[in-house]
Each structure stands twice: as C-alpha cells, then as structure tokens.
Amino acid sequence: MQSGFAFSKLADRLASLIELSSADVDLLAGMPSTITHHASHDIVVRAGDRIPYCCLLLQGYLCWRSVDASDGQIISVHVPGDVPDLHTFQKLSSSAHLCTLGPAVIAQVPHVFLQEASKASPSMSQALHMLMLAETSALRNWVINLGSRDALTRVAHLVCEIAVRLRAVGLARDLRFSSPFTQADLGSACGISPVHANRVVQELRRKGLLQWESRNITITDWKALVHLAQFRHDYLWLREPAAVLPQHLNARQAHLDLAVAPERRMHPQNGTAAT
Amino acid sequence: MQSGFAFSKLADRLASLIELSSADVDLLAGMPSTITHHASHDIVVRAGDRIPYCCLLLQGYLCWRSVDASDGQIISVHVPGDVPDLHTFQKLSSSAHLCTLGPAVIAQVPHVFLQEASKASPSMSQALHMLMLAETSALRNWVINLGSRDALTRVAHLVCEIAVRLRAVGLARDLRFSSPFTQADLGSACGISPVHANRVVQELRRKGLLQWESRNITITDWKALVHLAQFRHDYLWLREPAAVLPQHLNARQAHLDLAVAPERRMHPQNGTAAT
C-alpha cells in the first residue's frame, strides 16, 4: 500500500462534505500515519484507552460498540474515509470499544497533526469539524431509526446508509459492496435479535430488494429499498447528490428495476413523499 | 426571573464540564442575548431554518424531534444550561424541529458572540467544544438505550439521565423536579407507544421507585432506579461527582472517582450498578 493512499482517503471524505482548497490538500499530503491491519471483530481501541492518534479507516468497516453484554450494541458504523474517533482528539477517551466488522486497514493519524492542520488552515479546521458534525447527524438519524421504525425498515435503512456513504467516497458504485457483517452484527446494530435479523434479511431478499450472500450485498432494487426504508440522504450532508443517488448513471439500473420488480416501482407522482 | 443572568446558566453548565477561568466567566458576562418565552409543545426552531443565534435554555425542557409523523420521534432532551443547537453555529441547519416540552424560557445568543468568544479564549473554545461533545456522548448513550433495553429500562434510564443533568446545574437537588412531559412525549422519547408509556410509569410507581403526579417527578428510590436502568453517569462527562449522586452514595463514589481517574471518569462500576 503506497504511503499517499491514507491522506487521499481522508481528502476524499472531507471533499464529500466541503470544498477543499489545493492548499488544504497539500496540507493533508503531509499527513503522517502508521498503517495497521486488523482481523475481523477485533478491538481496535479499547474503551477508556487514551491514545495520541485518531483512526482513519482505509479499508473495511469499523463500529463503536458498547461494552455491556457479550455482544454489545453497535452504536455507529463507519466506512472508509471516516475517522470514527475524531471526537477523542481534543482529549477524551470513549466509553465504548472501537471494533472492526470484518478485516480492516487503518491509518493512525497523530492528534498533533490534526491540531496543527486545524490551526494552520481555517478551512481545514472547518472540514474536520464538519466531519464530526456529519457523524453526529448520522447518529441522530440512527436514534430516529431505532426509536420509530420496525425491524425490516431499520435494516433496510442501514443498508441504504452504508451504500450511500460508500458511494460518497467512490465505492459501491454499482450498488454492490462487501458485507462482512454477521447476522448477529446486523442485529446488534439494529437492536434486534440475531434470529430475527436473519428473517429480516430473508424478507428483503424475498422482496427482491437485495442479494446478500457470501459476504457481499448487491442492491437489486434501489428505489424500492429507499422507499421501504423512508431513506433520505440529506442528513449525511454530502455535497454531491450525483454521488448519492444512482439517478443518471443508472440507465442500466433503471431498467434493472423494471426487470426485477415492475409493480414495486411506486414512486411519488409529485414532490411530496408519500408514506 | 433575573434575565440579566442568562450568561450564568451557560457558565454553570460549562463549569460542570471543565474548569473555567475567571477571565472566561468575564467573557461570558458580556454575552448579549434576547430572552424569549415559549408555550408548551411549541416549535422554537423549525427544521431547515437558518438562524443567526443559538438557543440557550434557561428554564424548562427542549427537545429535538423528527418531522416525520404527527408526533415525531424525540431525538434528544435538553435541560437548562444546554445549548441544543450549538452544532448549527458553524453554518448548518437541522433537519428536525427544536421544540419545547412544557413552557420554556430561552436566551438567544448570537453566533457571532460564540465565534468571537471562541477566538478570544482557547479555553472557552474548548469548553464550547466539550459541550457539543457531551451532547454527542449522550446521543450515543441514547442509541444504546433504544437499541438494547426494554421499555421499562429505557424510561428508567431517561428519568435517571434527566435527574443527573438537572443536578449538574444545581436543580433537582432533592431528586424532585418538574416533568411537563405528557406520556405521549415519554413514549416518543423512548420509542414506545403512549399507552405503553403509561403502563411503564405505573410499573415504576408500583415498584416504589418514583412518584409522578401533577407534572412533578419525585425519585423515591434512587439506587433501585439506577440499578434497574443500568445507569452510569460517566457518559455525561460531568466533573463533579458530588453534583451527580445523592449524598448517601457519594462518600465511596467520590473517593473511587478521584482515586481511579481524576481527569476523566472511567471508573469500574462496582458499588452502585452491580448487576
């Protein structure tokens, strides 16, 4: 893995939120980092630990999970380009574990660098701030999800969110992405039991919305999935709608929709989103 | 109420998180603000609105609630001293409504002032940052609550959290506080139906944990309530354990806190919340 890789992941992610000047990119290019590899379901940062760096996720998935039970509740899920522990960079430790879901590659970025960069460039400071705010916003949305939707909708929503976040950093362009999550993980994330998670996945498959096999998810009916999940991407604060929705690039996707499930293609005739 | 003292509410709240210098307090004393009064279940800031000030809650309760349905999911609850929309002060609007729960008094604090203050004093900047982080931490905890606990425990947890947060700013010293929440509100906050919220409240009463009548809550068995809710105050990041727990628990608790981690409280729970 080349050394330039790490900073560009972060640059891409920040650029998905806010316009970066070339000076900012140059600043990021000087980012020091230590690359680490982690196995599946590994604890990357243990609850309560204080470390002098932040974790920039390069490949795979990370999540925060509560320490509580054997298989703690998953609090948030992160995709490449995210810095899940950005909020610890001021000084604090967290009361949850930062864990991998599936194998992952991480760049450890010293707090010092982030502080210096923030100090050096107001726009960089703002970009990092936005990154934190965006994760908080996703968290709020997750509260809504857990508090007001049923199991099927929650899972659909999670899949939508992951897909969109992956697309925002240039992954999952064809709505296909790896899913190293076990069904137990899925359950922990959505607040349902593993057994029920299984049934929900089957239901999504049965409805023709997605395929989920051998650690891969392929969304086969994006519009229907979004509709079922009542998913709106706006809370992610991504700048580029084109990167968000498979609108135009999906002439192929569109006819795929038609081919797979024509009758399910109920879309709002007008602007107002129907329930 | 002495409306000239809006700043002191904020100062108290910030001081509950981090030590403020007298210079910082002086800075806050110059805080301009417009005091507004609101009726129960009023929308203070509508979703999508961009306003040039933050809302410092002086009296009553505020909450974020999603726009979705008729009676949207409550995302977070706020007590006096909080600035629920602090995260919008960079530039962004929110996609949820900021609403009152019961009548409330608010001080509108111009973004400009907060920006200047942050610029003028690093510790002030850090304090405001901590305030945001603390709210995010509470949000994370709420995800755990919704995702992994049953209705009874969720409600108990909410009551514990509100009590502790009130105590941190000098209210509810005797574990008694006003609760203008309707049972429908309670349901929206905990992700349960209003009818079930009622049954849960009755159950808590029946167990002798609290009284809840005529818009007032009195916690009658704090230890049992904390135990039932598996509540730990540490995620609120309050500096002063004495403000957190009722007296009879404080002796050993405070001792533990100081002994283990004076800066950041990540204590191994043994006394209060043993399962």
Next chain:
DNA sequence: CGCACGGTTGACACGACTCAATTGCTGTGG
C-alpha cells in the same frame, strides 16, 4: 475427521401495539 461458527428453521412465549372506551381534570362560555 471433527469441531466451530454462521446461517436457517420451527415452536412457543411475551412484550408492545392498536383500538376503543372511560375517567378525571382544567378551562371556558352560557
């Protein structure tokens, strides 16, 4: 080869939702 793990399935229990009706309270107008 056999074990462990993740996925799958069925039966059953229970928590929570919905519907619907009643009570009690508070404010308002006749």
Next chain:
DNA sequence: CCACAGCAATTGAGTCGTGTCAACCGTGCG
C-alpha cells in the same frame, strides 16, 4: 354556577412483532 369541550391519563381486550430456545445444516479450518 353548571355544562361542556378538550386534553391527558387510565384501563381492557385482542393482535402482532420480536425474543427465546433448540435444533439442524453447510462450510471452513485445525
């Protein structure tokens, strides 16, 4: 002063979603 409306709290009955338990299967790996 009472009648009434409106709102919140309460209650009961029936249903449904989800959890739990327990088993079984397929696969990968030691």
